[in-house]
Amino acid sequence: MRCAVIGLGEAGGVYAAALAASGHEVLGHDPAGTATPEGVTRTATAREAVEGSAYVLVLTSASAAPAVAEQCRPHLAEGACYADFTTAAPAVMERLGGTIAGFADVAILGPVPLHGHLVPLLASGPGAEAIAGLLRPLGAPVEVLDGPPGSAMARKLLRSVFMKGLASVVCEAVSAGRAAGDERWIRDEVARQLAGDGQAVIDRFLTGTRTHAVRRAQEMRDTGAYLDDLGVPAEMTRAAEQTLLRLSRN
Incomplete structure (x- = not known):
């Protein structure tokens, strides 16, 4: 052919x-x-x-x-x-x-x-x-x-929200761990959190994030300040803070 x-x-x-x-x-x-x-x-x-x-x-x-x-x-x-x-x-x-x-x-x-x-x-x-x-x-x-055409790409882009977002978060976390002298620990912690029952993890994220949005927003603000002290860019950390603040108001 x-x-x-x-x-x-x-x-x-x-x-x-x-x-x-x-x-x-x-x-x-x-x-x-x-x-x-x-x-x-x-x-x-x-x-x-x-x-x-x-x-x-x-x-x-x-x-x-x-x-x-x-x-x-x-x-x-x-x-x-x-x-x-x-x-x-x-x-x-x-x-x-x-x-x-x-x-x-x-x-x-x-x-x-x-x-x-x-x-x-x-x-x-x-x-x-x-x-x-x-x-x-x-x-x-x-x-x-x-x-119709576009259906396949729509699913790919939905997947990208998670895959590219997750990759960016992992890069930021590992960079922070390296700067703090704790890279091996944070790598193991990321792997542990992602292991196990995927649907249960998703449900925990969906419910816990909204329920504890106010407290977690403050935690991410403090995390951003810590990354500043380490000299590590904190784009994903600060984006998470803004998301949590939005959820806390809804």
Whole structure:
């Protein structure tokens, strides 16, 4: 099957290489000086890659997604699947889906450098089943959502509230622990708090945070002052203080 991959960076290169290794004819385009994966034919333009391809996988930056769709749309083969793997906002995905018949919004749920093409994916839109059919034989876990384009990205961004927020909090806590000479202890404490019954932890956070918001806001104010003394940036600590103050007023 002929596939076009637009964007041969970190993620695009992985998917292009995996498709080529599985026997697909893969044409790749990237105006940047990225490496060309083994087995992939690099084209000078997006049009050359897209014309005649049954699948078009777009793995560019989110900001480039509308322009890439505009470039590719006139040259898509009839019935082609156009799968946008970027992190463009749900509203952007929905709008692009309204202009391309075989559009699929594909959300990557994990780090590609760690998992490669086996990273879990969510897909939505009229082309979702098609892209799932292409990638599942490669071993990629693809969950197809019953929703319009943008549904997959909406779930990814909901997940990002937790995943990126948690990562930022852990970075701040470990930095503070290192500055205080207690890095090993805080690492162990973070791991202990995240272990066990996940749903019970969530329920405890949801109920306890609101119930004790006033006291905890003061504690986070003191924590921010302590991090100042340690010379550690306290953005997440102060954001938590403001959240607790808001909850205390509701």
